[in-house]
Amino acid sequence: MAEISKDDVLSHLKTVAGPDGSGDIVSLGMVSDIFITGGKVMFSLTVPAERARELEPLREKAEAVVRAIPSVEKATVMLTAERKPGAASSAPPPRPAPAGGNGHSHRAPAAQQKPAVPGVKHIVAVASGKGGVGKSTTAVNLAMGLKSLGLSVGILDADVYGPSLPRLLGLSGKPELVGERMMKPKEAFGLKAMSIGFLVDEDTPMIWRGPMVMSALSQLLREVAWGNLDILIVDMPPGTGDAQLTMAQQVPLSGSVIVSTPQDLALLDAKKGIAMFRKVEVPILGIIENMSYFICPDCGGRHDIFGHGGARKEAERLGAPFLGEVPLHISIRENSDAGRPVAVAEPAGPHAKIFSQIATKVWEELENPAESGRRAAPSIVIE
Numbered sequence: 001m002a003e004i005s006k007d008d009v010l011s012h013l014k015t016v017a018g019p020d021g022s023g024d025i026v027s028l029g030m031v032s033d034i035f036i037t038g039g040k041v042m043f044s045l046t047v048p049a050e051r052a053r054e055l056e057p058l059r060e061k062a063e064a065v066v067r068a069i070p071s072v073e074k075a076t077v078m079l080t081a082e083r084k085p086g087a088a089s090s091a092p093p094p095r096p097a098p099a100g101g102n103g104h105s106h107r108a109p110a111a112q113q114k115p116a117v118p119g120v121k122h123i124v125a126v127a128s129g130k131g132g133v134g135k136s137t138t139a140v141n142l143a144m145g146l147k148s149l150g151l152s153v154g155i156l157d158a159d160v161y162g163p164s165l166p167r168l169l170g171l172s173g174k175p176e177l178v179g180e181r182m183m184k185p186k187e188a189f190g191l192k193a194m195s196i197g198f199l200v201d202e203d204t205p206m207i208w209r210g211p212m213v214m215s216a217l218s219q220l221l222r223e224v225a226w227g228n229l230d231i232l233i234v235d236m237p238p239g240t241g242d243a244q245l246t247m248a249q250q251v252p253l254s255g256s257v258i259v260s261t262p263q264d265l266a267l268l269d270a271k272k273g274i275a276m277f278r279k280v281e282v283p284i285l286g287i288i289e290n291m292s293y294f295i296c297p298d299c300g301g302r303h304d305i306f307g308h309g310g311a312r313k314e315a316e317r318l319g320a321p322f323l324g325e326v327p328l329h330i331s332i333r334e335n336s337d338a339g340r341p342v343a344v345a346e347p348a349g350p351h352a353k354i355f356s357q358i359a360t361k362v363w364e365e366l367e368n369p370a371e372s373g374r375r376a377a378p379s380i381v382i383e
């Protein structure tokens with residue numbers, strides 16, 4: 001099969017006229033970086049957010065033109081909107097073309113417009129407003145907690161800026177292929193796992209632009225043979241920038257979990273996380289306070305070094321369920337660093353119990369949102 005080159009793709013795209021009939025989409029600078037893997041071509045077209053719906057035929061045209069190139073098996077074109085700096089509260093980027101529901105009729109309308117991942121019942125994002133709050137550690141242990149409830153669980157590391165799942169689960173190497181184009185998830189401790197870290201060289205610094213992030217995520221989500229899962233946990237990149245917003249918008253999420261530390265700053269960041277998911281109509285399943293308090297390994301005494309109760313109060317104020325407190329504990333860090341989640345290393349220990357309690361609440365929120373008492377949320381204004 002002849003290799004597809006970016007130049008080849010670009011020269012075909014030059015035949016597609018711009019949105020207003022003048023120029024072509026390449027010369028107008030609308031075409032993002034082009035991703036080519038095997039016979040698959042992915043890229044995005046940058047359009048003004050307010051014209052997204054109207055420009056759907058342009059997206060289809062670009063896709064058809066690329067698909068017509070010999071050797072191209074599949075073309076995936078997305079519309080993205082680039083936000084001007086300082087325009088933080090402008091409309092979110094456009095959604096991809098509606099492609100049926102995800103099967104959860106009680107869910108927010110936005111979630112219903114995204115194509116579901118076959119076999120996966122719920123997809124839940126674990127996010128944080130800023131880095132270093134223990135989001136990935138929490139995501140893995142939450143996944144283990146869900147598994148301890150007897151659920152089939154997968155975890156997808158979408159943290160393209162710092163994939164940590166390989167380290168946290170002690171996994172390495174490239175994933176095997178199933179058939180021609182599907183990747184087999186790796187397995188650790190009964191979890192199915194996929195990470196961008198399995199696909200890129202850890203030592204190679206990568207610069208990710210928004211559309212590339214989305215293409216990579218879309219592959220990790222849809223070109224992995226997840227099989228039947230009750231729940232797929234997605235470890236999101238930290239922060240609330242455009243890449244995160246686009247992900248939150250384009251992945252068919254049943255809900256989101258926000259991880260925060262007790263410090264005020266982190267809580268303010270957590271608020272931004274909540275606001276981001278509300279903006280794209282993804283239900284907030286709750287807030288987890290990580291590094292909530294310190295248990296002294298010598299005396300066993302509890303120390304609320306960052307103050308206590310901030311996240312719980314804030315959750316109440318924001319109308320988001322409070323899912324639980326996870327202490328700052330050396331065994332959580334040591335076990336994580338050794339590639340064994342604390343819930344695996346000490347299955348009968350206090351931390352495993354905390355995570356299984358949190359997992360129970362998350363599952364209740366997903367399956368019975370009305371009974372779990374999720375309240376109507378006040379709107380959040382971030383000054």
Ligand SMILES: Nc1ncnc2c1ncn2[C@@H]1O[C@H](COP(=O)(O)OP(=O)(O)OP(=O)(O)O)[C@@H](O)[C@H]1O
Nearest residue numbers: 131132133134135136137238327328329332333336
């Ligand atoms: N409750 C905890 N007790 C002790 N150490 C913790 C706890 N939670 C996380 N850590 C440690 O804090 C560090 C950062 O955690 P982690 O990588 O999960 O954070 P993150 O928010 O995902 O980070 P990033 O934003 O860089 O992706 C790790 O060394 C981890 O072992």
